[in-house]
Amino acid sequence: MAEMFSTLGTWNWLIFGFVLMALELSAPGIFLFWLGLAALLVGLVSFAIHPSWQTQLLMFAVFAAAAVPLWRHFAKSATSVSESNPFLNRRTEALIGRVFTLEKPIVDGTGTVRIDDTIWRVAGPDTPAGSRVRVVQADGASLTVTAA
Incomplete structure (x- = not known):
């Protein structure tokens, strides 16, 4: 198992991120999009610096956890648009x-x-x-x- 993690690299994270975003298209719910974005960020950071696999997993966890408040912020701003016109579509x-x-x-x-x-x-x-x-x-x- 440790050998599998030790082979994690930039391309693995980028492919994983794009796969998660593609899955979001087949099962919409916004959840997989943010995990895919976190994986893409890990891949981009891995291009600049070459962290160990433990650091890569930690970065993914941090980026994924940070995506939740970011998603709530965007969701809240999207609902405030409809609050300015409460009878939109009604x-x-x-x-x-x-x-x-x-x-x-x-x-x-x-x-x-x-x-x-x-x-x-x-x-x-x-x-x-x-x-x-x-x-x-x-x-x-x-x-x-x-x-x-």
């Missing part, structure tokens, strides 16, 4: 609580309302056209309204 949820004017009356529980340049189907109690209604629930492309 347009209907942004309509809840807003008041609009009915374009067509609600008859037998259905009618329409114009929101910006889109006509939305609304459901609610029978109400004449031109009445103000408040959106209380959004379900797909249909809004539930009440009198405002």
Whole structure:
């Protein structure tokens, strides 16, 4: 076993790093990417200095452990982008609580309302056209309204 470790070299680490990153493509989850990055760093450091196999394994462990806080930092900054626009990809949820004017009356529980340049189907109690209604629930492309 020690003989196997003693043959570790720059190319072994670089190949190991690329294999881990390739595995990340087949099983996405970001975990193998950071281990692959740690292996690539060990390989690059091994080009400059020629450490013993024990030092190489220690460097890999340190780089892999340092990758966890780095990953959390990047993941946190990625979620803060969506926090600046909380209704991104959830347009209907942004309509809840807003008041609009009915374009067509609600008859037998259905009618329409114009929101910006889109006509939305609304459901609610029978109400004449031109009445103000408040959106209380959004379900797909249909809004539930009440009198405002």
